[in-house]
Amino acid sequence: MGKEKGLTSSLRNYGSISGDNDEGQRSLLPELDAMSHVADQTGEKYDPSNPELQKAIDRALRQVEIKGLLDYEDLPPPWQISEFILHGYRFTKSHWATAGSAFCLHNETVNIWTHAIAAVIILLAFPLYISPLPTWYGPGGYSDVAMAATYFLCFGGCMVCSIMWHSAKCSSSPTAIVTFVAVDVLSISLACSSFNFASVYCAFYQETAWLRFYLTVAGAWCVIGMVLPFTSIFERPDKAVFNINCDWLPVSRTWVRTLYFCSMLATGTLIPMVHSTLLNGWEASVELYSHCVPVLAPPFVGAMIYATHFPESLFPRRFDYIGSSHNLWHVFSAWGGVNGCIHIRYMLEIAWARLQKSAA
Incomplete structure (x- = not known):
């Protein structure tokens, strides 16, 4: 004992x-x-x-x-x-x-079903989002639809990965738990990358060379983020599916994960935003990137609430089933993702108008 x-x-x-x-x-x-x-x-x-x-x-x-x-x-x-x-x-x-x-009442029910509802909305809404096709196409044609489809699939995939983890969280198999928690971390990369692709596409709609560069960088971070959770770079060697020699790393794995997600944000949103401002001016940049706020702000606020563990830390047992900080984070994340469906269309319309204006 x-x-x-x-x-x-x-x-x-x-x-x-x-x-x-x-x-x-x-x-x-x-x-x-x-x-x-x-x-x-x-x-x-x-x-x-x-x-x-x-x-x-x-x-x-x-x-x-x-x-x-x-x-x-x-x-x-x-x-x-x-x-x-x-x-x-x-x-x-x-x-x-x-x-x-997953279909029973317990303390993960809200976490599972908030993202399940968001996944259904975002995956089923795509056919409606691009119809009628002849009037939806912008100057980019099929590439515009492909960009929108990438966002829908990546964010929908993020929701599905989260559902898998919160459903499997109760498994008594340690092997299953370790696998699915890596899938959940993978989903964060999908969520971040989904909006990076869309914002870069709209910001550099006319600058083909820079567009390809930033999309390549964002895609590389996305692929890396889908692999790292299964390796000893993110996970302890005794737990990792794939062991890689990490003796050369000057920082702990906690910092590796933190630096990875900060780098993804910087190369996918912050640096392109500064670059776009230099190319198009402050007003044009604000017009476009103001549509990022309704998409990025909710999950950020939700993450801050989750970090405080409010309200369950102050009111034990009252929020075990519904209303905990993790529940709120899921609600805010789903809200931001669904907002993206609306605001990406606004960003595309801004990009189309800029292209038409420059061609006139």
């Missing part, structure tokens, strides 16, 4: 994912941090037969048979991610039970 308490204590006080170099740091991706500690303290590759972890898993499964939904302290340590959400946890043994639990 004392050994289990020691293991639980060390896991609850987790830092970031990299081990010694990251000790004491807290990541912006708490799910990834917690899952990094599924491995035992020896640092060896996770073994599903690990007796201490398996005992904790079996104990939680027995509690499910008694209680149905678990309290935070009933979960095995690696599954104790949201310390302010105290009740309503699923813990399932089979893949069928995990998938079916």
Whole structure:
């Protein structure tokens, strides 16, 4: 019992994912941090037969048979991610039970269904978005439609990846958990890239060479972001699907992840915005990029709320099922993505008008 308490204590006080170099740091991706500690303290590759972890898993499964939904302290340590959400946890043994639990009431229901609704809206709306085709096409023709389709597919894919993680979060299989949390981090790259593609396309609609350059950069960051969550650059070597020698990295993995997403934002939005301002002037840049605010502001505000863990940190148990900071982040993220469907069209119309004006 004392050994289990020691293991639980060390896991609850987790830092970031990299081990010694990251000790004491807290990541912006708490799910990834917690899952990094599924491995035992020896640092060896996770073994599903690990007796201490398996005992904790079996104990939680027995509690499910008694209680149905678990309290935070009933979960095995690696599954104790949201310390302010105290009740309503699923813990399932089979893949069928995990998938079916998405349709039940628990503390992840809002997280799953806010993004499920957004995914349905954004994927089903695309055929309506570009119809009637002859009147929708701008001067770019099929490339305009392809750009819009890229946004819809990337953001819709982000919502689907998030649904997969929050549905599978209850699985008692550590291997499944580690895989799906990487999929969730992957979805952040898709979300960021989806709007980078659209804003760059509209800002450099007339500058073909620069447009190709920025789209190539944004595409490269997107592909990199779909691979890194599965590697030891983002994840601890004992947890990563693909191990890469990271001894040359001068910073911890927490900083690697932070720098990656900041670089994606800089090269996909900030630098192109400055460049566009130099080419077209301040007023033209404000006219175009003001449409980014309704798309980017909601998820940013939601992320700030999530970082504070308000209101569940001040009012324990009152927001376990609905209204927690994570719920709010999901609502705001879905809101921003759906806003993108509207404002990308406005940005395209601005780009079309500029092209027609320059040709006159």
